[in-house]
Amino acid sequence: MGDYPVHPDVTPGFLRRQLPESAPFHPEPDAFAAAMKDVRDLILPGMTHWQSPRHFAHFPASGSTVGALGEALAAGINSVPFTWAASPAATELETVVVDWLGKALHLPERLLFCGGGGGTLLGTSCEAILCALVAARDRKLAEIGSTRTGDLVVYCSDQTHFAFRKAAHVAGIPRDNCRALPTCRDDMFALSPTQLSAAMQADVDAGLVPLFLCATVGTTQTTAVDPIRDLCAVAALQGVWVHVDAAYAGSALVCPEFRHVVDGAEAVDSFSMNAHKWLLANTDCCALWVTRPALLVAALGTEQEYILKDAAAEGHDVVDYKDWSVTLTRRFRALKLWLVLRCYGIEGLRAHIRAHVRMAALFESMVRLDPRFEVVTTRQFALVCFRLRAPKKLGLSGEKKANEINRRLLEEVNAAGPYMSSANAGGIYMLRCAIGSTLTEERHVRDAWKVVQERATSLLRKMEMTYNVAASTY
Amino acid sequence: MGDYPVHPDVTPGFLRRQLPESAPFHPEPDAFAAAMKDVRDLILPGMTHWQSPRHFAHFPASGSTVGALGEALAAGINSVPFTWAASPAATELETVVVDWLGKALHLPERLLFCGGGGGTLLGTSCEAILCALVAARDRKLAEIGSTRTGDLVVYCSDQTHFAFRKAAHVAGIPRDNCRALPTCRDDMFALSPTQLSAAMQADVDAGLVPLFLCATVGTTQTTAVDPIRDLCAVAALQGVWVHVDAAYAGSALVCPEFRHVVDGAEAVDSFSMNAHKWLLANTDCCALWVTRPALLVAALGTEQEYILKDAAAEGHDVVDYKDWSVTLTRRFRALKLWLVLRCYGIEGLRAHIRAHVRMAALFESMVRLDPRFEVVTTRQFALVCFRLRAPKKLGLSGEKKANEINRRLLEEVNAAGPYMSSANAGGIYMLRCAIGSTLTEERHVRDAWKVVQERATSLLRKMEMTYNVAASTY
Structure with a gap:
């Protein structure tokens, strides 16, 4: 994977044009x-290589050989564990492995089977949030004796992933009833409990019903951490369901030094993270835990005659995972996650996370050493958000100009080799360097920074020339 | 796979008890x-083996070696093609392969990219239906200038898969606004256009708004085929979105002799089928096609700064699949489906379907030759619904008694080796023998029927003895 360009130099239609219009008859x-x-000659050269050691864009999709072998094995076994009876071992392995993972991540016991809650493995965070939201919606409507989803209000910050707004929209919450509360750079783009409290009160005063809060641990743009304990205290006053979306940063919780970012999580109703992002479980593998599985089952459960109830299961409180999610058909995702946990051990996973954090700290320190750049928000995990300061001597002050320069910088960097992405928070456009590919080593990070510096030098020189020309013209 | 019992003899907790409570540290x-x-000794013996040649329950999860290799390869590449830029080749292969599949299944061109529509590969039918439903909901609410989802009504039959009612519930349609119209054995459990028309009119008269019809081609219980052309004509009068759920039977459309079951599909708005059920694409692989992709994108689309727009894509009408589904993260499912279509060819897929249909016809003919049994609904694809008639001489007439006998028969059959399931339609409990495992050969079908006959003989003898004892006592 390391030999391919991380991002291909292709234009739309490049592959479609090279393939026949129909499947072969013979x-x-x-x-x-x-x-x-064709995979070698046409497809791989046209992929964006998420496994490339030079993939620093988005968040990682950190894969592992055991994760891929687990997927391969599951694809061969090809069972559909939608009820306990439809695959007892697959169902039970899932119940075991979500507890293993929850303990490894230092989650509160109430979210685990061993503490009265429970977890499941889904495809994505959006699915996880949607399941929690529908459970919360049904409970709240029953509580207030209403069927009007249009009265319900959900809360998040302006940094919350669009997945939440999408889930809320799918669940019938009007777009106008989604409060994306503003954050600011001084608060590291975290959601403010004071603002949440005021927003909820305003909604109550307007006759609306606060329903759901999606707090984030490690936002997509800048890995902001919403203050869970204080947010839960505010939410509790209005009987609001609190979900924590730790899609990316959840993996870091395997290291005790990150445990503090979920302080207060004892009070949440549900929690999700993507083990496929940074915990070596190949895509897809989103873990969702809830404190009250019965609420999920009430909202999403099904009973149909043709769904076999095994005689052996009678009188037992078995988990039928079809009742825990939107989908009925499901894959045997537990197998790969179990293999990853078993083959790496907690120790190995910590080493994996810490290596990336260390490389990100190195990148951050290199950025700080170059006065032309600034680190926009202090790094918390393995993402560095940085930008070129607008050079004052060019008279190019103002955020708008700085944003334009950095946009050009990103384009030039990505054209040159490494692949980074961008964020725009609080009006500030910045580059994102997310370290997390399994193949990334320190040299790749140093090389990437060197490219950034070189492109910046060349970009600034070009701008200076343009400025001089402009200055001599006028 | 063929060597394991198809259904394990285990009790709940068997696996959980044998595994440690936490992941290993080292x-x-x-x-x-x-x-x-452990996979060999603990997990495989505790699985329900969907790949077993004796798996006749549910619908099949027909797997193939190329399908599994495709999954393995995708797991190794481990890319996340949520936008064109995030993986150009993966996105384009998906657009190509859904057109290939649609053509192979004789779908109307309006559903394909080449005809102005388009398709995507999702995990499950429930997801597919949910996406279509949310698009329909948003369009209808905009049309009538309302935000009240509580006024919207959706339609299906009492045979429609629970996935539809689940999707409607998730999308905020009140449970009371889901009309599951009754079907009857005389109509082969198909949805009646007359009933649909009456139900819609009643709803309009009550001030409600007909929104969505989920028609099924090949229902889960008995593979009933709803009459698409006539249903579309009724739906059109009320501006109702028509979705066809061909989760199982969609695969059969690869054979021209089944084309007639989707007569009139030119008028539908969306269509979905599971290539993981009967078309050798290992789980999961649900194809969804829509005639107007713009409506999906309007309902499910997202725009965020950090989602890279590739410069190469500017000015092109690229497909960003994150805007076509509930989820944002997605797997590279196109790879395995492309491999299956390419390595089997249309010819190979037809042979695969026809072999199962032939075996099902054989099973059906054997049932018909034994006067103790009846075939409940004429077989249409590769599912046979049959039952033991209640023996009249025992005075055990009445459906209730017959249902009880057949329930016991299924239990005994499943304890003896093959694995079948049941349906309950129109008050009639029946056994389902669904032939579709890739490994199933004629001898497995003959063996399964022999087991059914033997268990029936023994069951009837036991009942007769009970009857004689009872008769001599009184």
Whole structure:
């Protein structure tokens, strides 16, 4: 994977044009080998390589060999564990492995099966949030004796991932009833409990019903950490369901030094994280835990005759995972996660996280050493948000100009080799360097920084020339 | 897979009890080999083996070696093609392969990219229906200038898969606004356009707004086929979105002799089928096509700064699949489906479907030859719904008694080796023998029928003895 450009130099339609318009009627001789040749010649060169050691964009999709082997094995077994009876071992392994993972991440016991809650493995955070939201919605409507979803209000910050607003929209919450509360750089873009409290009170005063808060631990743009304990205290006053979306940063909780970011999580109703982002479980693997599984089952449960109840399960409180999620068909995701936890051990996972954090700290320190740049928000995990300061001597002050320079810088950096992405928080456009690919080593990080510096030098020189020309013209 | 019992003889907790309560801190030496030993010794013997040639329950999860290799390869590449830029080749292969599949299944061109529509690969039918439903909901509310989801009504039959009612519930349609119209055995449990028309009119008269019809081609219980052309004509009068759920039977459309079951599909708005059920694409792989992708994007689309827009994509009408589904993160499912289509060819897929249909016809003919049994609904694809008639000489007439006998018969059959399931339609409890495992051969079908006959003989003898004892007592 390391040999391909991380991002391909292709234009839309490049692949479609090279493939036939229909599937073959007769397979060609040795079709699999021919297909593998196309994989090598057409597909891999046209991919964005998330496994490349130079992939610093988005958040990582940190894969592992055992994770991939787990997927391969699950694909071969190809069972559909939608009820306990439909695959007892797959169901039970899932119940075991979500407890293993929850303990490894230092989650409160109330979220685990061993503490009266429970977890499941879904595809994505958006699914997880949607499940929690529908459970919360149904409970609240029952409580207030209403069916009017239009009265319900949900809360998040302006940094919360769009997945939440999408989930709320899907669940029938009007777009106008989604409060994305503003954050600011001085608060490291974290959601303010005071603002939340005021917003809820205003909604209550307007005759609306506060329903759900999606707090984030490690936002997508800048890895901001919302203050869970204080937010839960505010939410409790209005009987609001609190979900924590730790899609990215949840993996870091395997290290005790990050435990503090979920202080107060004992009071949350649900919690999700993507083990496929930074914990070596290949895509997809989103873990969702809830303190009251019965509420999920009440909202999403099904009973149909043809769904076999195993005689052996009668009288037992078995988990039928079809009742815990939107989907009925499901994959045997537990297998790969179990393999990852078992083959790496807690120790190995901590080493994996810490290596990335260390490399991110190195990148951050290099940025700080170059006075042309600034680190926009102090790094918390393995993402560095930085930007080129607008050079004052060019008279190019003002955020707008700085944003434009950094936009050009990102384009030039990405054209040159490493692949980074951007954020725009509080009006500030910044570059994001997210370290998390399994193959990334210190040299890749140093090289990436060197490219950034070189591109910045060349960009600033070009600008200076333009300025001089402009200055001599006028 | 064929060597394991299709359904394990285990009781709840069997696996949980054998595994440690937490993940290991240090991985044990050669942890992968140790884990594989546990897979062999603990997990595989505790699975329900969907790939077993004796798995006749539910619908099949027909897997293939190329499908599994495709999953393995995708897990190794581990990219997340949520936008075109996030993986150009993966996105384009998906657009190509949904057109290939749609053409192979004889779908109307309006549903394909080449005809102005378009498709995507999701996990499950429930997701597919939910996406279509949210698009329909948003369009309808905009049309009538309302935000009241509580006024919207959705339609299906009492045979429609629970996935639809779940999707409607998730999307905020009140449970009371879901009309599951009754079907009857005389109509082969198909949805009646006359009933649909009457129900819609009643709702309009009551001030409600007809929104969405979920028609099914191949219902889960008995593979009933709803009459699409006539239903679309009724739905059109009220501006109702028509979705066809062909989760199982969609695969059969690869054979021209089944094309007639979707007669009139030119008028539908969306169509979904599960290539993981009967078309050799290992779980999961649900294809959804829509005639107007813009409506999906309007309902589910997102715009955020950190989502990179590739410069190369500017000015092009690229597909960003994150805007076509509930989830943002997604797997590279197109790879395995492309491999399956390419390595089997249309010819190979037809042979695969026809072999199962032939075996099901054989099973059906054997049932018909035994006067103790009846085929409840004429077989249409590769599912046979049958039952033991209640023996009249025992005076055990009445559906209730017959249902009880057949329930016992299913239990005994499943304890003896093959794994079947049941349906309950129109008050009739029946056994379901769904043929579709890739490994199933004629001998497995003959063996399964022999087991059914033997268990029936023994069951009837036991009942007769009970009857004689009872008769001599009184």
